[in-house]
Amino acid sequence: MLYTLIGNSSTPFAICQCAWFPWKLHNRTSSSQVASHSRAAAAAAAAANSFMDSLTELAAVGGENLPAKYIHPDGINGGKDPFLLPFIDIPVIDVGHFTNPSTDTGKELEKLRAALSSYGCILMGHPLFQIINHGVESLLLDKVRTVFKQFLALPTEQKLECWTEGFQGYGSDPLVTDVMVHDWSHRLRLITCPEEMRQMKYWPENPKNFKEVLHEYSTKLQVLHDVMLKAMAKSLKLDESVFLRMIGEPVIMSARFNFYPPCPRPDQVLGLKPHSDGTVITFLLQDKEVEGLQVLKDGQWFRVPVIPDALVLNAGEHLEIMSNGEFKSPIHRAVVNSERKRISLAAPSIPHDGNEIEPVEGLVSEERPRLFRKMKYNGRTHLRYYQSGRRVVDDARI
Numbered sequence: 427m428l429y430t431l432i433g434n435s436s437t438p439f440a441i442c443q444c445a446w447f448p449w450k451l452h453n454r455t456s457s458s459q460v461a462s463h464s465r466a467a468a469a470a471a472a473a474a475n476s477f478m479d480s481l482t483e484l485a486a487v488g489g490e491n492l493p494a495k496y497i498h499p500d501g502i503n504g505g506k507d508p509f510l511l512p513f514i515d516i517p518v519i520d521v522g523h524f525t526n527p528s529t530d531t532g533k534e535l536e537k538l539r540a541a542l543s544s545y546g547c548i549l550m551g552h553p554l555f556q557i558i559n560h561g562v563e564s565l566l567l568d569k570v571r572t573v574f575k576q577f578l579a580l581p582t583e584q585k586l587e588c589w590t591e592g593f594q595g596y597g598s599d600p601l602v603t604d605v606m607v608h609d610w611s612h613r614l615r616l617i618t619c620p621e622e623m624r625q626m627k628y629w630p631e632n633p634k635n636f637k638e639v640l641h642e643y644s645t646k647l648q649v650l651h652d653v654m655l656k657a658m659a660k661s662l663k664l665d666e667s668v669f670l671r672m673i674g675e676p677v678i679m680s681a682r683f684n685f686y687p688p689c690p691r692p693d694q695v696l697g698l699k700p701h702s703d704g705t706v707i708t709f710l711l712q713d714k715e716v717e718g719l720q721v722l723k724d725g726q727w728f729r730v731p732v733i734p735d736a737l738v739l740n741a742g743e744h745l746e747i748m749s750n751g752e753f754k755s756p757i758h759r760a761v762v763n764s765e766r767k768r769i770s771l772a773a774p775s776i777p778h779d780g781n782e783i784e785p786v787e788g789l790v791s792e793e794r795p796r797l798f799r800k801m802k803y804n805g806r807t808h809l810r811y812y813q814s815g816r817r818v819v820d821d822a823r824i
């Protein structure tokens with residue numbers, strides 16, 4: 427969803443230190459101890475307790491009595507099963523054309539441009555496409571899924587060693603505004619690139635190969651990221667580095683592992699609320715077996731099929747702005763399954779802190795007026811918008 431990682435690694439929320447965690451676990455309600463901590467520690471303790479409560483709530487799947495805070499009063503699909511919705515027919519792009527200089531890329535670039543922009547001509551326009559031949563072997567994709575599942579299977583106390591109330595680590599996104607309805611999910615979020623920005627204290631020690639697998643995967647995605655942004659620029663007949671220059675190099679990427687426990691009422695609860703990604707682009711690795719991603723097109727929700735070895739690529743809101751609306755950032759959501767757990771891994775890129783994002787020269791002219799104001803990335807703003815059901819890109823519109 428919202429790739430609310432702030433450019434430099436310290437954030438207003440980054441006060442969690444695993445050091446005080448044992449105190450929280452064993453004395454959840456001790457007011458005297460709360461008093462002896464600073465206000466920040468007390469607030470952190472409250473956040474920790476609320477996360478523990480949400481873990482308990484999300485684990486309690488037997489029954490209809492879900493806490494009201496998770497329920498969407500109008501239902502997810504007008505009261506019907508969201509898995510009855512039709513599938514979307516997502517264009518498939520062969521990235522091999524962009525990495526191999528000897529192939530004729532013209533047609534594939536045109537397909538890429540059309541996938542990112544022509545969906546936009548009908549109502550909301552949702553460019554969402556699955557990429558094949560992406561240079562990330564299926565064995566590696568499986569390893570990434572496996573290490574996250576192994577992490578989830580650890581005893582709670584061990585997982586909570588990576589707990590955070592901030593933007594990085596295991597937990598829930600910080601609440602920065604009144605949330606309308608809570609999401610039926612948890613996440614593990616880690617900055618992966620550039621390496622200097624990694625906060626290793628949040629990277630799980632177990633399973634033992636977690637760090638190595640995520641390092642390998644993110645190194646490949648870093649390369650793929652630049653390939654895709656260059657191809658996108660070329661598809662619009664622009665200098666290939668124009669988007670990369672504007673967001674700043676090297677690219678800042680993170681990994682957001684989503685975990686959606688089963689829920690008895692998939693017709694009333696969402697894993698992630700409708701949103702477009704507050705990113706440049708997002709690579710999304712889906713669960714191999716359990717479907718859950720849905721995308722809004724022409725005012726109607728569609729299911730995205732599970733294609734085990736493909737990655738979904740979402741255009742983020744910053745790409746929509748830089749492309750002066752030529753590319754659209756799709757609105758999507760995650761539904762939950764009544765019996766099966768689901769995971770996904772979103773790998774978003776974000777602009778460097780302080781870089782100004784605006785429609786690039788070459789896409790603004792008299793016939794084609796500038797559609798968006800200049801803006802600077804702010805993760806907290808994106809999160810606030812998400813939590814109140816709004817999109818930053820709509821407010822950046824002139």
Ligand SMILES: O=C(O)CCC(=O)C(=O)O
Binds near residue numbers: 772
């Ligand atoms: O779980 C999914 O399929 C969607 C995840 C997503 O949209 C996100 O993390 O931004």
Ligand SMILES: [Fe+2]
Binds near residue numbers: 428701
């Ligand atoms: Fe998303």
